[in-house]
Amino acid sequence: MSIFARPDYKSDTTQFIEQLRAQKPDLEARQLAGRALLWDKDVDSEIWQEYRAGRVQQQPYVYQTKA
Structure with a gap:
């Protein structure tokens, strides 16, 4: 067992999710x-x-008007 393990600890997030799952199965x-x-x-x-075959290629500068 790791010296950093805390078997009795549960984060607030884990407690919230477990509580939510218990309330709403x-x-x-x-x-x-x-x-x-x-x-x-x-x-x-x-x-x-x-x-994809029907796409029309966009001009390099889209705001340029064609003469």
């Missing part, structure tokens, strides 16, 4: 559901290829 499921709304999406590679 469905918290992790709600977090995963929220993540699925924005991040966990199936990507259609064909649509992305069409999108």
